[in-house]
Amino acid sequence: MFNDMPPLTHSQQQDAVERIQSLMVQGMSSGEAIALVAADLRRQHRSDMVTYDKCDEEDE
Template identity: 55%
Template sequence: MITGLPALTHEQQQAAVERIHQLMADGMSSGEAIALVASEIRETHQGGHIAVRFEDEDDDKA
């Protein structure tokens, strides 16, 4: 599967990590915090995107 991911600067990445840590400190699970921040980034990101390919290991087995 090929998808486009937001291309974030180092500062944007650091801000996202800090937000995730704060949400976790406030009692949110890590998975929920990551999903929430990722969703916020997708909704508000104005920059470019990078192409990423994800390979499903199950497809390789015959």
Template identity: 55%
Template sequence: MLAGMPSLSHQEQQDAADRIHHLMEQGMSSGEAIATVAEEIRTLHKDDRVTVLFDDDDDE
């Protein structure tokens, strides 16, 4: 996971955005809606493995 979030497909990202908008329409603040959806995503993908490679070479 990168920054504590799994890698999501475009459709999963769109679904998350739609869910956030729905929660905000129900009266939830934007920050709370984002946190709620992020926690839902983390729970659904808690056993997923994402490999991240960093290039630490300085190209000066």
């Protein structure tokens, strides 16, 4: 289920929990909030990977 989740630091985990809690306070269900935050984390991770790959190519 979580095989495609990037590894997170403790600080990133705390930030994710706070975002999920904030979304739930605003009326979003826990499942929706978790899915939204997880999708954002995956998107950011992929973006970081692409940027890293491009930087490596420029150095060569």
